[in-house]
Amino acid sequence: MSATAAAKYVGQYTQRREDPRLLSGGARFVDDIHLEGMLHASILRSPVAHGRIRGIDRERALVLPGVRAIYTAQDIAAGTAEGMVPRVPVRLAGIPELQPFRQPVIAEGIVRYVGEPVAIVIADTPARAEDAAAAIVLDIEALPAVASWEASARGDTLLFAGADSNRAVTYTATKGDAQAVQGAYRRRETLGVQRHSAQPMETRGLVAEWDDGAGRMVVYGSTKVPFFNRATLADALSLPKDRVDMIEVDVGGGFGVRGEFYPEDFLVPFAARALGRPVKWIEDRLESLLGTNHSREMVAEVEIVCQPDGRILALRGQVKVDAGAYMRTSGPVPSRNVTQFLCGPYDIAHVDVRTEVYLTNKGPIGSYRGPGRFEADFFRERLFDMAASDLGIDPVEFRRINLVKPGQMPYPIAVLDQPRRAEELDSGDYLETLDRCLLEFGWDDKRQLQGRLVDGKYHGMAVGCFIEGGGAGTKETARISIGPDGTIELTVGSVDLGQGMVTVMSQIAADALQVPIECIRVRHGSTNLLQEGFGSHHSRSTIMGGSAVLTVANELKEKVRATLAEQWQCAAEQIELSRGLRASFGDRSASRAELGQLGLGVDGEFRSNTNTYAYGAAAAHVTVDPETGRVELLDYFTVEDIGRIINPLTAKGQAVGAVVQGLGGVFLEHLAYDADGQFLAGSLADYLMPSASDFPRIRAMELENHPSPLNPLGAKGAGEGGIIPVGGLLANAIAAALASLKVQPKALPLTPCTVWSLIHAPSEPTPVSKEDEPTLLQSQELVPASVDRVWQGLNDPAVLQQCIPGCEQIEQESDTDFAITLLAAVGPVKMRFKGKLRLFDLNPPRSYSLAFEGKGGFAGSAKGTATVKLTPEGDHTRLSYRVASQIEGKLAQVGSRLIDGVARQTAKEFFDRFNRVLSAGPASPAARAPSKPLPWRTRLVAYGAASLALAVVAAAYFILGR
Incomplete structure (x- = not known):
């Protein structure tokens, strides 16, 4: 193209100018930054969900080679001008009620969730920093954990001193007088969305460099809202804003979670200034799952009031939000949005929604692509299909008669109370996108398969409508x-x-x-x-x-x-x-x-105080295998009018990517916790995410038939619409497929296990917040020796020394109480696991039971019970064992599947050794009687401890070896 001629670019499929650099390896991510004299940070995080910090012993860690400093809350407070630990501010919708619940940048006296920063370690290399963090001994007095919104609402344990409840805030959105409306038809349902969030390909990280001569701080890695982060950091460090520079780098995805101000965004610059050297911190995947903003976890009781013809008269809702331990920068957003946008793109004259936000001992929530709107759509669209079925109305027609019409634009929606904000849907023809969606999807042809069983699978189709807000900020x-x-x-x-x-x-x-x-x-x-x-x-x-x-x-x-x-x-x-x-x-x-x-x-500059609203419709075709509960997505189509389209290529990419994230939230992802607030999804083996082959047929169309009148471009948002309808749409498609079985999904995620359970035992789905049972390890081994010979082996400390991984010491404290020390070592890294054992139900030489509780320092803790039985089978012995254990802290965070697999491998190794020793006979050194035999109960404890500790020791080996 000549310099004197130019084509029209807006509206054209223009190739991304960023891509050549990214695809040729020219990207500059934060971990690509290497500065002279740079040190490395590791964050020591709380292994318990709720506790009082009684001590942090840094002595052994500080003397390790390469360790430069370790900072705790006391050091942070002493290093600030105000003599106080800074708090993470609320960036969006900050109201006075939320101020007491802001997160300190480092735990100060109390820890409130697993993964909360307790100390920051600075060393010459990342490995040395991590080793030093592992050497710190935490003394935390456990407090009762509040692990669900229900427990939070009961108020038996208050999480913040001075607060009279654990409810941080209550939002309401009203329009008309919904409470007074009566109608011929009403239906009320309780629906839930599980806790999940984004996991960008590249984890968070930053590099901070302090220029003492210029009094200037430079931070690499700030994204999303760098000017806000600059002001926050400058204020916390008592620096003028122009003495702090936030430098953006390439990122492996943002999705609403990346680029907010997190505790590490203060801790790393603080350390850089204190030491006068650059400091880098890169988050690992476990930290990302623990510490990056969570989202979505809500339960809603929603009620619809209709005329017999399906015309909606009123929509009422009571929403409960599990907000986690603190209110961080974007924490209010999901709760505010679900309150105000429950009505979506529908003409509903009377709306009344009340949302209560509860604090719990879980990771704090924040914004994640389509915050609050994904949840609202699931609640509303699920209820709509149920209502349409009750009334005998086609679900498409039910939506058609209730959508906002073009002549009603701008259309006022429910008014949020705090901060008070009236909103209007700016422009559009919602019926147009619904009709286009049905046409492009081939609804009339595909609906012939609705609910039919074909080749052993039920077919189901659904359609849903949505709106997407955009253009926030003044x-x-x-x-x-x-x-x-x-x-x-x-x-x-x-x-x-x-x-x-x-x-x-x-x-x-x-x-x-x-x-x-x-x-x-x-x-x-x-x-x-x-x-x-x-x-x-x-x-x-x-x-x-x-x-x-x-x-x-x-x-x-x-x-x-x-x-x-x-x-x-x-x-x-x-x-x-x-x-x-x-x-x-x-x-x-x-x-x-x-x-x-x-x-x-x-x-x-451009100013605007009014949001734009893109809108659209989506349709899905699924099959459900009743034998396995597996749902296969055969076709997914979404169409959205996003106002003036600048680049159809990037808009389509945004739509398809958002749909995939939504499908992950529907079928796979769950940031699960147990009843003690322990995190159960600490790796991508337990927190499953969609891959490229999971959902091969996703189609997206963007329209620009109704530009926004609120900006000179006429543009509307286009980055989040794809994800918003996915939850309700897929749940409705599954319900349609299984209509003959009267299956009604009411909670996400819809895993194969959940769907199978709904099919084979139609009932209320498993609640979003549930108490997980203890980890169970049980098996049996056939030992080539008699019962007496096996019992003799179990009484021989020399045999046990060879067979039990890491059994270091046993001390008898009473006839039935013992202390045991196990040592797990991988290379130069070692971890001692100290526990207490109590024997009961003794029946020598056939069986016994024991209870166990112990701690492994940074690795966490475990408690549980074990039973061992010996049964003769000819000249062999059947040795059966059953271990029920609950694991907390970092042990639990690696994920139950990995722990279970490694534990079973460790159990096999123990019995292989035990069999070899017994097969060697009396001449073997290990089988010879010791010169000073221990009391039989003490020898019994050694074996019992080994059987119970199999899962714990195996997990420790996995953690230390990763």
Whole structure:
């Protein structure tokens, strides 16, 4: 393309300008940053859900080679100007009620969730920092854990001193008088969404560098809202804002969770300033699952009131939210959104929704793609299909008669109470997207299979409608100038989270100035580039940032005219700007490069206090195997009108990616906790995520038939709509498939086990919050020796010394109480597990039982019971054992599946050794009687401890070896 001609870019499938660099290995992620003299951080995190810190023994850790410093809450407080541990602020919808529940950047006296930072260790290498963290001895007095919103609401244990309950806040949204409305038909249901969230490909991390001479802090890795994070860090470090620079880097996904201000965003810069050297911290996957914002966990009791023809008269809801331990930066967002947007795109005259937000001993929640709207759609669309079935109305027609009509725009929705905000749906034809969805999906043909059993699988189809809010925030900023070589330099306050922001901004600027897109250079990524910026969240970067770009581009053209008018002695409106940004008047002209010699530039902003609303519909076709509960997605289609489309390629990618994330939330993902607040999904073996082959047929269409009247681009949000309808849509499709079996899914996730249970035992689904039973390890072994010989082996400490992994010491405290020490070692790393044992139900030489409780320092703790039985089978002995254990702390965080597998392997190793020793006979050194035999009860304890500790020791080996 010539410099004097330019194509139209907005609305075209323009290849992403970011991709060549990313695909050729030119990306710069935070872990790619290596600074001279850089140290490394490791965070010691609480292994218990709720407890009082009685001591943190750093002595052994501080003397390890390469350890530079260890900071706890006391050190942090002493190192701040106010002498206090800073709190993480509430960035969005901060109201006074939430202030007492903000998170300290490091645990101060009390720990409130597994994974909460307790200390930060700084060392020469990441490995040495992790070793030192493992050597710290924590003394935490366990307090009762509040592990569900139900327990939180009871208030038996209050999580914050001075609070009269664990309810952080209550939101209400009202329209009309829903409580007074009566109708011919009513239905009330209780529905639930499980706790899950995003897991970006690249975990969080940052590098902080302190320049003592300049009194300046530079932090690499800030994304999403760098200007807010800069202000927060500057305030916490008592620095002027202009002495802190947040530098954006490439990221492996954002999705709402990445780039908020977390405790580590203070701890790492604090350490860098204290030591005068750069410090890097990179989160591992376990930390990411524990510490990155969780989301979604809600239970709603929703009620619909209808006329016999299906016309909705009122919608009422009571929502309970498990918000985790603290209110962090975006913590209020899911709860506020589910309250205000439960009605979705439907014309409902009377709405009354009340949402109670409860604090628990779990990881704090925050925003995750479509926060609150995903949940609201599941509650509403699930209830709608039930109501349509009761009334004998086709579910498509039920939606059609209740959707907001074009003539009702702008349409007022329920008003949120705090902070009070009235919202209107800005523009659109919701029936149009529903009809287009049905057409493209092939609804009329596919519905012939509805509920039919074909080749052993039931077929089901469903359709649902949704809205997507976008454009939050009061303003966005941009700067534009012409360089000496004619390059257009564009600086934006938006940030790139992988959504193609650079490409979209370039398209807008190129069209506005009529220049080739190659001439646009987009600058972003440092808080020093502009005075302020407001980041990329709530699908706002195109709406707000793109409108700011259009604003400054138009202002630059006016400045060019005004400047040349003064030079050429003519009126500004007489100067013509043609393609390539060439200026002319009469016989005078100036090329873009010549204009660049004038030093022309413009700073500007776009302001808006009103959100835009994209909207659409989606349809799905599934099969359900009644024998396994497996759901297969045969087809998924979604259509969304997103207002003016800047780049159809990036918009489609956003839609398809969002659908996949939604499907993961429906079928796979669950951030599970047990009744003691212990985390049970500490790896990607237990927290399952979708892969490329799981859902091969996903189709997306974007329309631009109804631009928004609220910004000069006419754009609406496009990053979150794909995920919003997925939960309700798939649950309805499964219900339709299994209608003959009267299956009604009412809670997510819909795993094969859950679906199978609904099929074979139709009842209420398993509650979202449930108490997990203890981990069970049971088996039996045939030992090639008589019962007496086996019992003799169990009484021989020399045999046990060879067979029990890591049995170091046994001390008898009474006839039935003993202390045991087990040592697990992998290479140079060692961990001692100290426990107490109590014998009961003794029946020598045939059986015994014992109870066990012990701690393994940083690795966590375990408790449980074990039974061992010996049964003669000819000249062999059947040795049966059953171990029921509950594991807490880091042991539990690796995930039950991995622990179970490694434990069974360890059990096999024990019995292989035991059999070899017995087979060796009396001549073997291990089988010879010891010179000082221990009391029989003591010898019995050694074996019993081994059988119970199999799961614990195996988990320790796994952790230390990973």
